[in-house]
Amino acid sequence: MGTVIVIGSGLAGLASAVRLAKLGHQVTVCERDEHLGGALGRVEADGFTWDAGAASTTLPAALRDLFRKSGRPIESLLQLEPVTEPRRHMFADGSVLDLPINDRGSQQEAWTGLAGEQVAEQWTALVDGYGETWQILRKTSLEPPLQDKLPLKSIRALKPWQSLEKVAQHELSDDRARAVLRHFAAQGGSDAKLTPGYVGVWSYLERTFGRWTIEGGFGALADGLVQRASERKITVRTNAEVVAVITAGGTVTGVRLADGTELPADIVVSDIDPRELYGQLVDDLTAKKVRKRILSTHQAQAAYVVHLGLKDPVPTLPFETVLHGTPTVVVRTGGQAPVGHQAWSVLVHGYPTDDVLDLLIARGLHIRENVVSRQTSPSWWAGVAWEGYKTARRRAANVSPVKGLYCVGAGAHPGSGVPATTLGAAIVADAIGKA
Numbered sequence: 001m002g003t004v005i006v007i008g009s010g011l012a013g014l015a016s017a018v019r020l021a022k023l024g025h026q027v028t029v030c031e032r033d034e035h036l037g038g039a040l041g042r043v044e045a046d047g048f049t050w051d052a053g054a055a056s057t058t059l060p061a062a063l064r065d066l067f068r069k070s071g072r073p074i075e076s077l078l079q080l081e082p083v084t085e086p087r088r089h090m091f092a093d094g095s096v097l098d099l100p101i102n103d104r105g106s107q108q109e110a111w112t113g114l115a116g117e118q119v120a121e122q123w124t125a126l127v128d129g130y131g132e133t134w135q136i137l138r139k140t141s142l143e144p145p146l147q148d149k150l151p152l153k154s155i156r157a158l159k160p161w162q163s164l165e166k167v168a169q170h171e172l173s174d175d176r177a178r179a180v181l182r183h184f185a186a187q188g189g190s191d192a193k194l195t196p197g198y199v200g201v202w203s204y205l206e207r208t209f210g211r212w213t214i215e216g217g218f219g220a221l222a223d224g225l226v227q228r229a230s231e232r233k234i235t236v237r238t239n240a241e242v243v244a245v246i247t248a249g250g251t252v253t254g255v256r257l258a259d260g261t262e263l264p265a266d267i268v269v270s271d272i273d274p275r276e277l278y279g280q281l282v283d284d285l286t287a288k289k290v291r292k293r294i295l296s297t298h299q300a301q302a303a304y305v306v307h308l309g310l311k312d313p314v315p316t317l318p319f320e321t322v323l324h325g326t327p328t329v330v331v332r333t334g335g336q337a338p339v340g341h342q343a344w345s346v347l348v349h350g351y352p353t354d355d356v357l358d359l360l361i362a363r364g365l366h367i368r369e370n371v372v373s374r375q376t377s378p379s380w381w382a383g384v385a386w387e388g389y390k391t392a393r394r395r396a397a398n399v400s401p402v403k404g405l406y407c408v409g410a411g412a413h414p415g416s417g418v419p420a421t422t423l424g425a426a427i428v429a430d431a432i433g434k435a
Helices: 009-024 060-070 104-115 117-142 152-158 164-171 176-184 196-210 219-231 272-282 287-294 356-363 419-433
Strands: 003-007 024-031 042-045 048-051 080-082 087-090 096-099 211-216 235-237 244-249 252-258 262-264 269-270 302-309 320-325 328-332 342-347 371-376 405-409
Touching: 003 009, 003 244, 003 252, 009 060, 009 219, 009 269, 009 419, 024 042, 042 302, 042 371, 048 302, 048 342, 048 371, 060 080, 060 219, 060 419, 080 269, 087 176, 096 104, 096 176, 096 287, 104 117, 117 164, 117 176, 117 196, 164 176, 164 196, 176 196, 211 419, 252 269, 269 272, 272 287, 302 356, 328 356, 342 356, 405 419
Parallel strands: 003 024, 003 269, 024 235, 087 320, 269 405
Antiparallel strands: 042 048, 080 211, 087 096, 244 252, 252 262, 302 342, 302 371, 320 328, 328 342
């Protein structure tokens, strides 16, 4: 039986822990805060409940695989529910697009109604084309560890040097369609001009696999993983900040906590910012090269999130509304509220120079007089910002050059977001294998 210590209890950390425990390892999770789950937590106040971080996901198979490979199916603990409402896009010119998430024909009809048949055909052809992109990324990047060098055929198909902005300008003739495509960069805290065009593949994944939430809010995912950790007899230490990964001759031997306690380990899985891991916690010559590379990256911009409790009547919005402009504002309505009230989460992608309520009013949502509660989510680690396609190689690999050290989470391969971080945990579990 291998002794494993997982640093951090975000989605990727908990996912790694329960998978490895199922494989027979003795697992301890060390979390610096009092609560588990990281950005998957909840914000509760004045009778309202909001998801602090993620509220939905695509690729539900990644979550289903996680629970199946760690014990019982996800349905034994949680109920995944499809988001059936279109995503609303409100543009600066006053036009509105209700874009169905997972129906090709309905998407084409929506674009035809807004911008005409030509734009509708352009959008449909672009998303169709991302089908090949998905197959390449799935086989080379999202399911296995990142390969040292992709086949030339794959590189030519992916065109990593082509930015998402360039794709938008070249493939779409309508500025509103371009804004919708750019949003796949903005929601990850990056600039479309610096984001590879293949990131638009998420438009295909949504259309193909849909978008899913969880009954009772996405915070229930953290609860389910904590329960699964208990079922798998995982030791959980909260208020236990790891300040050093102890190594000997390029091999992990354990970790040191802030109170001086040393915990021995054969394997350490890190779910914290890799820049913190390699810059502060790991002092080993074998990490010198990777440390330099990772410290050259920059953090993606986390959304500024304000949660609003509103008394009726307020405008009726779908599950998610994107207010395009500078900055881009996203309104989520999936929170829980008392009767006669609604719970909105407002995410600002970009540097807000105005108050959130002022931003909403400027975009046509006049709800200032309806606010009865206002809360703010704590900032969270949003991963690595795209600074050109070479960023993928500067992101932390799942398998470290330090023997026994592994990386998961938003700053590691294959990237941020619920699907990617869940897949990263699967990659690490497969790499470590059975005890």
